[in-house]
Amino acid sequence: MKFMTAEPFRIKMVERVKKTTKQERQQWLKEAGFNVFKIKAENVYIDCLTDSGTSAMSSEQWSALMLGDESYAGSKSFYKLQESVEDIFGMPYVQPTHQGRAADYIMAKLYAREGRYAIGNMHFDTFRGNAEVLGALAVDYVIDDGKDTASPAHPFKGNIDVQKMKRLIEEKGSDQISVVIITVTCNNNGGQPVSMQNIREVSQLAKEYNIPVVLDSARLAENAYFIQQREEGYRNKSIKEITREMFSYCETATMSSKKDGMVNIGGLFVTRNKEVFEQAQQLAIVHEGFITYGGLAGRDLEALAVGLQEGCDEQYLEYRINQAKYLGDRLLENGVPIVEPTGGHGVYVDGRRFFPHIPQSEFPSQRLVVALYEEAGVRAVEIGACAFGSKDPVTGEPIWPDIETMRIALSRRVYTNSHMDVIANALGEIYKNRDQYKGMKLVYEAPITSLRHFTAGFELL
Known part of the structure; x- marks a missing residue:
């Protein structure tokens, strides 16, 4: 007998909402x-x-809050977060920020260049705002199916059109393309996922021309779930196996932790490039605070360390x-x-x-x-x-x-x-x-x- 499933949690505290006329x-x-x-x-x-920042935290997260270490430097809470991030991203260098926009700002400062193109599936407002301020040219190359709101046929409407991307590189020259940013899931066209095949193909093309790839990964777990459910060859893989493969194709990732991090504040800048990481640390010190707290209290780091794991459940x-x-x-x-x-x-x-x-x-x-x-x-x-x-x-x-x-x-x-x-x-x-x-x-x-x-x-x- 097949039973209906309900929410995988119990509600133990409620907040009153007001009805108005x-x-x-x-x-x-x-x-x-x-x-x-x-x-x-x-x-x-x-x-x-x-x-963003509107999630209900779990009892485990509230318990973790009490363990927060408020040390200025070398907080034990940071190392718990670092371990959790490495488990999901598979990348060694982790810089927390007070929220996703701060990580986005650091990324834009390091990767966006005045007069040069930043290719994306559909850039969201905060990076587009940074690009506008910095004089970079943000272009959207989501596939044509991704612009068709009425058709339910395509399972990965967040994909980048690889041919359009290749044409721009060949027409303008690879030196005029500063970065490729893949937003997973693609916010602008309905939270549509990006397939692993597309992430791989975009990464391979960018690598041919020595163009760095960044994943804007606020909803990384949701994208991984869609890959698991819809893409051939992934049904028997765990969510974290899928996320690690996703991030194996990029140099850097940014995250607003207020989404799939299941917390009310926080962001991440994660990379495998040591030189990029060292530059990101300096920007974090100037704008966020010391590198092991990044504008967050120790209790926030603890809650995020737990929330990242819960978001992948x-x-x-x-x-x-x-x-x-x-x-x-x-x-x-x-x-x-x-x-x-x-x-x-x-x-x-x-x-x-x-x-x-x-x-x-x-x-x-x-x-x-x-x-x-x-x-x-x-x-x-x-x-x-x-x-x-x-x-x-x-x-x-x-x-x-x-x-x-x-x-x-x-x-x-x-x-x-x-x-x-x-x-x-x-x-x-x-x-x-x-x-x-x-x-x-x-x-x-x-x-x-x-x-x-x-x-x-x-x-x-």
Whole structure:
């Protein structure tokens, strides 16, 4: 007899959430310039803005917190973290940072070069912001299937198009390519995984031209689980066997530990290149603190050492991936157009298919974010025209992204499927009445275009 499986944990502590009225939410939206980043968390019923730093820690992690060594240098907590990282990454040099953006900054300073290209599947906002500041040219070469939100056929929509990558190298010259960054999983197009074969092929091509490869690995365990489940030859391999092989193909990896590290703060810069590591240490000392704490307290290092191991647990990953699938299936039942197949850390609603009458210049996905909060108190985030729109450097004309979505990010070990039902029902009702919604006008943006969505201001049209 086949039994249904439930969450692989028991809930021993709860946090009260506040229900609010639609009238209250309308007022808060207006005060926030219709940007949900500026809404107070206490006024959110179900918070799906991000999966970063929002995980529920385990009893083992809370126990580890009490063991934290707050020594400035040589903390025993650092060496526990170092051992855990080496076990999963298979690389010898570990520099902790206070969060992923700090690791991203160090990586950009070491690998991005002014006027040179940084190839990626789809660079996320923080590296793109660093590239913009440093004058590097960030290009996205995700496969064409990765831009097709409606087709569930391709199992690895996060893959880099190797032929496009090769063409750029041959046209511009290998000396004009400073780095290749593979984001696993690919955040921009739905948390889509990257296959081991693609990681291997990208690495081999880069090696031919002496171009370093970096893995942006915030969701390394989720990507490894997809490889295990979907890629031939990996079904009988453990998650950590898969992660070690993934990282064997790169020189350096960065990680926001606030995702698959299962903690609320922290980041990692990991490398096999001693010279790169020594440079990273100096940047860490300047910006983060001493090398054996990297801006974190000893208790944070302890919790992360445990969390990395828990994030690679196969029972947990099965629950994690299937909760996203559950929400995706419920949305499809309600007719809501989503990115298919569902990825690891959330469900992405296709803003253009949801609101076909609202052009990208009027921010359809942001309009959906506002509607979802207004109607149900659920906070999601726009991954579209505002977050990834840009301007032509010569003409100043807007350039709109290929994919226009609203991301419903799922916190780890926090919400039940009853919460997923609330989200699905709310979006189903909005979809029924979608013709009543009009677009939005951007009235304020920060000077760094790739980071404007955090502080942008809007008006309803």
